[in-house]
Amino acid sequence: MLRSLQTLRDTSLDARILASDDDHLALLGGGDDYHTPWHWHDCLMIMLPRIGAVDFRDESRTASNWLSEAQFAVVPATLSHQTSARRGGHDHLAIYTSDDQLAAIEARLGSLSRIRAKLHVPTFFSTTPQMRVLLGLCQASDLTDRAAQSIRGHLVSALLIDCLAQIERGDPLAMPSAAAHGDALVSEVKAYIATNVSDALSLDHLAETFGLSRRHVTRLFRDKTGMSIGDYHDRERITRARALLGTTDLPVGEIAWRVGLDSGSALARLMRRAAGLSPSDVRRMARSDTH
CATH class of the missing domain: 1.10.10.60 (Homeodomain-like)
Incomplete structure (x- = not known):
């Protein structure tokens, strides 16, 4: 199923749209039951998880991949893929950018040939601290405030440029990997805690919820975050x-x-x-x- 840039713009709730013009669109996605079945776009898509992990599948791989807040995915146009939230509490930002916008960026900043060479198949890259800050700022302001809408447009543009820079200078991540799987699990545990913050969440309960041993979930969380679950x-x-x-x-x-x-x-x-x-x-x- 084709989900064109125009279709996405026409069918998305205003509260989900962070930035939009003829050449690009930035959408908030997620929710407790987030699932998008097999589809493809007529433009490049960059997906940046903010809370929780995504089960990402595409036609170029037989296995699914975990995508957590430590990585972002770049999906070329016309390639079929599907995404699902692993558990409740997930949210992400998806940036859709047309060839015309990429050409305009190229005219201002120089050739994107090295970037284009890495985008023949869905590819994952590490998210930088600066990108996470921009991602948080994009989603922090009042969605109904006009001044905030203008600011968010500039923030989304800065985030897109940062993503392109990371694609150019960074090496694609080999997915799936044990480290990525661990990142995704910890991201899921953090999202689960945030969603159920008022509950008494015992280690035994978390271990059972995520299909891990108590010792494994404890050690994994401390290794990835530097703090205990408690x-x-x-x-x-x-x-x-x-x-x-x-x-x-x-x-x-x-x-x-x-x-x-x-x-x-x-x-x-x-x-x-x-x-x-x-x-x-x-x-x-x-x-x-x-x-």
């Missing part, structure tokens, strides 16, 4: 609590319950230990920033 869960609780403290008037005890803690004092202890700030400190600072 510490990461606490960090997600603090992030969610800070957002609620800064944007609502909910009592501290209610916020504690919403992030899976027994009491406001438990939240205060956790926040003091992690950042040296109490919930009231965080709320006061957030309010002072808005005045």
Whole structure:
């Protein structure tokens, strides 16, 4: 099934479109039941996972590949592929760019011949820290704000240029690999924790959910992130609590319950230990920033 640039633009919800003109389109994708059956595009597609992993399949390979936030995929026009979220909580950004846009970039920045030579089949490359920052900024602002829409267009353009630069200077990743599989698993665990931050997530539960031994999931997560699963869960609780403290008037005890803690004092202890700030400190600072 052909999913042309125009079809994608016409059938996508406005809330999913980050940037669009005649020559390119940037779409947010994902969701708990994300699955796109076999299809092809009339333009180049770059897929950048932000949360969770994607099961990527294409007609040039017999096996599926894991694509996590540590990699991005470049899919040439006319090549059939399908994508599915491994588990709930996934989201990604897909940039579709026409030959006309690539020609315009080439006219400004120089020949893309070295890039084009690497794009005969779907290819995976490592995501750089700068690309992850741009990806986060692209998705951080209010989708309905006109000024933010203009800014996002520039951010998407910068992200596309960064992707092209990484394609030119980087070596394609050999997929699938043990390292990529581990990255994808950790990405999935992180997405699962973020989606279920208020739950008590025991190591036994996570091991069973992801089909791993308790020892394996513990070691893998620490090797890839430098922290324990429990510490990461606490960090997600603090992030969610800070957002609620800064944007609502909910009592501290209610916020504690919403992030899976027994009491406001438990939240205060956790926040003091992690950042040296109490919930009231965080709320006061957030309010002072808005005045």
